[in-house]
Amino acid sequence: MNEAGFKKLLLGAGIALILLFYLSPVIWMAVVSLSKNADFLSRGRIEITCENFKNIFRERTLYFPFYLKNSLIVGFFSALFATLFGGLAAYILTRTDSRLKKILMVGVLAVSMFPQISLAGYLFRMMTSAGLINTYTALILPYISWCLPFALWILMGYFSQIPRDIDAAALIDGADRFRAFSRIIVPLALPGLLSTFLLVFIFAFNEFLFALMLTTDHNARTVPVGISLFEGLHGELPWGNIMAASLISALPLILLALFFQRYIFKGLSGGAVKQ
Amino acid sequence: MNKHRADLLFLAPLFLFVLLFVLVPVIGALINSLFRDVSFLPVKFTGLMNYIRLSGDSAFRKAVVFTLLFSAVSVFLEMAAGILTASVINEEFRMRGLIRGIVLIPWAIPNVIGARMWQFIYQFEYGVHNFFMKALFGMPENWLGSPAGAFSALVAADVWRTTPFVAIIILAGMQNLPTSIYDQAKVDGAGMIARFFRITLPALKPILLIALIFRTIDALRIFDVILVMTGGGPGGTTSSISLLGYKAFLQGDFGYGSAISVAIFLLAFVIAMVYLKAGRIKEEI
Amino acid sequence: MRLIKHICLAIALILTIVSCARQEKKLTIVLGGAPSEVKYLESLIGDFSRKSGTEVSVIRQPTDSDQRRQGLLIPLKAGEADPDVFLMDVVWVGQFAASGWLLPLQEYMKEDGFDSSIFFSSVFDRADTFRGAVVALPVYVDTGIMFYRKDILDKYGLDLPANWLGLIDIARKVQEKERSSNGAFYGYVWQGAQYEGLVCNFIEISSAYGGCIINENGKVSLKSPENIAALEQMIALISDNGISPPNTFTEMKEEESRIFFQNGNALFERNWPYAWRLHESDGSPVKGKTGIMPLPVGPSGHRASALGGWHVGISRSSDLPEEAWELVKFLVSREVQRSLCLELGWNPGRKDLYEDPDIAARIPHIAVLKTAFESSVARPSAPFYTHISEIVQKYINAALSRNMTAQEALSAAQKEVERIMTLYNE
Incomplete structure (x- = not known):
């Protein structure tokens, strides 16, 4: 066989393997969520039903819609502010040549490597004394801080590609820095801002440990914590319901991944490759 | 002068947030770890008591060993799977965008949801794993009930959810490789596989190091997957350091929990330093 | 300067979110158990709401008792106003009381002339009192x-x-x-x-x-x-x-x-x-x-x-202690205890119900329970x-x-x- 043919074969096998590896657990989750009895494998037959999906929305004290709403709100505001603050800092840092810059950037990156558990205990105490436990703010503030270093790195990658002359010209024309940033840089770096927004949103939507320690009930609790506590709400693990809730919560993220894969790839790799 | 003040204002939110909600809590944990801070006893300064207790705690020692072993095995597998995935999605083919999107899914959905999925796969009575075990060997197996089984199940779940991240970073590195490096090899008639090992892989070294650092640091703080899938069982054999810290907090012992937090922080720091040192030495040579 | 204006706006926005999430005062109870148990308890709480006119919001917990304790520990340690009332496994009462999270009940009991001798003294003295204070009441003994x-x-x-x-x-x-x-x-x-x-x-x-x-x-x-x-x-x-x-x-x-x-x-x-x-x-x-x-x-x-069993207590940080006490009294009342026993098979914490003819008729094994109860070992x-x-x-x-x-x-x-x-x- 010639090399091109071999390569084609290899590529086909690789794609098949990727689909199997990355997708099959998700498909399995979908099948379980649609089946009437989670033990259909040992029963040997499967009954399809929407009951599980109805259940998680109908059962009032399960609070699943609350969790979903909380996650979306927390994710949105965390992403908004992290992108905004990261953008402001990235703009200045790409426009100056201070020696401090490098130290600053490495320092900030090191911060993002702290294990969450190292912060969680004291954050709990801070939020307690501020009376913020079980509010969106208790989650949004640490999420912004936690994602800022990452946002900064991604955005610096984008901003540094915009020639300095462009906004320097605006500054000479009498615009202040902020106007130059909002009128010139932001429109030009829109894809980068979108990447950052998406990444922070996904992070905040998925974060578990802070949410577990800083919220107490459906007024602020997010989806991951809600799903981890699903256990036993119906006595035995209600697998059908858990899978239905998981699928619905994962859906927005799956759609983001499929539709915005280009931006997510760019953002994630931008942060790392520019190092 | 005024211009500089304006610049600082741009940086202020970044500093303020990182200081208040990252640095202050870490320093707070450090201070807290020097106190006996238990919900049902009066707070008392005890110096290094919590650390002395930590050093004699067999559960902590086991958790450190587990965490290191888990990180080593899963990061190694993730790097391998990541390179394979990146090589495939780097090629030109129809629907590549869709496949790339699919690759992102495990990374994009919450860890807890991924862990729930895997937990159900291993569920004793209805799981797909035991369905195959019964079909192949006639006997179901309590996979999450043995330390080796639980360990490998956790590694599998972790590899599944984080390989996309590794693949993305490696893909970016591949796209940045100049095609010219392959020209000489093509003239020499080196085969595709040989080219991959002789040229692509060495050229990717810096990017692999970056992926390795990110992933190791992340793997060391493994928490949610374990909490959902095994809860640290069976018999505490899959307890990670983070899980131990969380459990200490929930027992009401914030001083001891803080000491554990500081320990994992130092561990992550030391390992990052080792990597960076190793990376820099290579650069100099 | 515009930047400052924008940041102020952002902070104002955050504060709006906070105030939205902040709840008005509401009596909150945390319940857990098997689904049918929680369902029935919820219906009883509904009765209480109708009778007293106090709206009660119910938070469901899993059956797993460790998860139930963890779910309470965070709000109690944080001094949250909610939950007000909660069920505790008998083995948690010591920690919760020693941590100062439980509202002492003897004042309320004295005011209402509530007599604690209706409970098994072996349970009440051992589990529900802490350093001379009454911190909980038995809902059922198990x-x-x-x-x-x-x-x-x-x-x-x-x-x-x-x-x-x-x-x-x-x-x-x-x-x-x-x-x-x-x-x-x-x-x-x-x-x-x-x-x-x-x-x-x-x-x-x-x-x-x-x-x-x-x-x-x-x-x-x-x-x-x-x-x-x-x-x-x-x-x-x-x-x-x-x-x-x-x-x-x-x-x-x-x-x-x-x-x-x-x-x-x-x-x-x-x-x-x-x-x-x-x-x-x-x-x-x-x-x-x-x-x-x-x-x-x-x-x-x-x-x-x-020896197991669940006890009801009030959080010291409760914003509605009076209403919470009414709810606690409701839960240990003869009427509710009787229906809990008949409907859910929960052994009442009250002694007087063990002679109840209905219960003896409907729960034939009550004698077995008594034997088991007599030979119980505490953790x-x-x-x-x-x-x-x-x-x-x-x-x-x-x-x-x-x-x-x-x-x-x-x-x-x-x-x-x-x-x-x-x-x-x-």
Whole structure:
């Protein structure tokens, strides 16, 4: 066989393997969520039903819609502010040549490597004394801080590609820095801002440990914590319901991944490759 | 002068947030770890008591060993799977965008949801794993009930959810490789596989190091997957350091929990330093 | 400057979100248990709301008692105004009270002329008072009992086992025979997962063998020969005798074993009295076929049932203590206790209901419960009980999963519990 043919074969096998590896657990989750009895494998037959999906929305004290709403709100505001603050800092840092810059950037990156558990205990105490436990703010503030270093790195990658002359010209024309940033840089770096927004949103939507320690009930609790506590709400693990809730919560993220894969790839790799 | 003040204002939110909600809590944990801070006893300064207790705690020692072993095995597998995935999605083919999107899914959905999925796969009575075990060997197996089984199940779940991240970073590195490096090899008639090992892989070294650092640091703080899938069982054999810290907090012992937090922080720091040192030495040579 | 204006705007926005999330004052109760139990409790709370005009919001918790404790610990430690009222496992009351999270109730009791002698004094004095203050009231008292399949024992002409060895023997024989028609049949199901219920199962067998966790002198005696023998028997149930399912030590909690038995797949089941009503419910495959007996006697000549039970308390940070007290009174009232007993099979914490003719008629096994209640053993009581429990759970579970021998596990547990005791004993 010639090399091109071999390569084609290899590529086909690789794609098949990727689909199997990355997708099959998700498909399995979908099948379980649609089946009437989670033990259909040992029963040997499967009954399809929407009951599980109805259940998680109908059962009032399960609070699943609350969790979903909380996650979306927390994710949105965390992403908004992290992108905004990261953008402001990235703009200045790409426009100056201070020696401090490098130290600053490495320092900030090191911060993002702290294990969450190292912060969680004291954050709990801070939020307690501020009376913020079980509010969106208790989650949004640490999420912004936690994602800022990452946002900064991604955005610096984008901003540094915009020639300095462009906004320097605006500054000479009498615009202040902020106007130059909002009128010139932001429109030009829109894809980068979108990447950052998406990444922070996904992070905040998925974060578990802070949410577990800083919220107490459906007024602020997010989806991951809600799903981890699903256990036993119906006595035995209600697998059908858990899978239905998981699928619905994962859906927005799956759609983001499929539709915005280009931006997510760019953002994630931008942060790392520019190092 | 005024211009500089304006610049600082741009940086202020970044500093303020990182200081208040990252640095202050870490320093707070450090201070807290020097106190006996238990919900049902009066707070008392005890110096290094919590650390002395930590050093004699067999559960902590086991958790450190587990965490290191888990990180080593899963990061190694993730790097391998990541390179394979990146090589495939780097090629030109129809629907590549869709496949790339699919690759992102495990990374994009919450860890807890991924862990729930895997937990159900291993569920004793209805799981797909035991369905195959019964079909192949006639006997179901309590996979999450043995330390080796639980360990490998956790590694599998972790590899599944984080390989996309590794693949993305490696893909970016591949796209940045100049095609010219392959020209000489093509003239020499080196085969595709040989080219991959002789040229692509060495050229990717810096990017692999970056992926390795990110992933190791992340793997060391493994928490949610374990909490959902095994809860640290069976018999505490899959307890990670983070899980131990969380459990200490929930027992009401914030001083001891803080000491554990500081320990994992130092561990992550030391390992990052080792990597960076190793990376820099290579650069100099 | 515009930037400042924007940042101010952002902060204002954050504050708006905060105020949206902040709840108005509301009476909140945390409930947990099997789904049918929670459903019924919710309907009772609904009655309370209608009668008193106080709106109550219910927060459901899982059945797993460790998760239930964790769910309470965060808001209580944080001093949150919600939840106001919650149910506590008897073993948490010590920690919650010592941490100052529980509202003392004696003032309210005095004001209302509420008489505490209606409760079993053994329970009330031991579990509900802390350093002279009343911190909780018993909602129900619980104790481990053995369910068995009357029909299957009859089929093989077998009598009830007199002791543990007899139970194992019968379970093994019946399992062998039943397997020909039901491949998933097991002789005996119990709670072996790594959680609080495992400690209850352990102390029952341990006491029957003459062992204990902490002896009368306050010394840890986990690695006693009695305990080693007891633990070896528990291990053998799963491995040597094979009469308990292999997933006993990973997945079996109360509801898992109840459903296992209820599906007709087990001969014996160790559980709490609540399972009775569910076994006897319509549509249950074991309806009318289930018998109840006290746990068997062990080599020491004694039988022992773990003392459990749930108590209701009020958070010290409650923003509506008056209303909360009304709700607590409602939950321990004769009327509610009676319907909880009849509907859910919960043993009342009130003595006066044990003579109730309706209850005696509807719950024929109340005599068995009394025997079990009389021979009950309490888990160690200390503010750091959950620490002890976590260690014991971990090592017993390690032994059940055969990662350690009984002796290794108990020696290691002994050492760790001793360390905890010296650490936290003032």
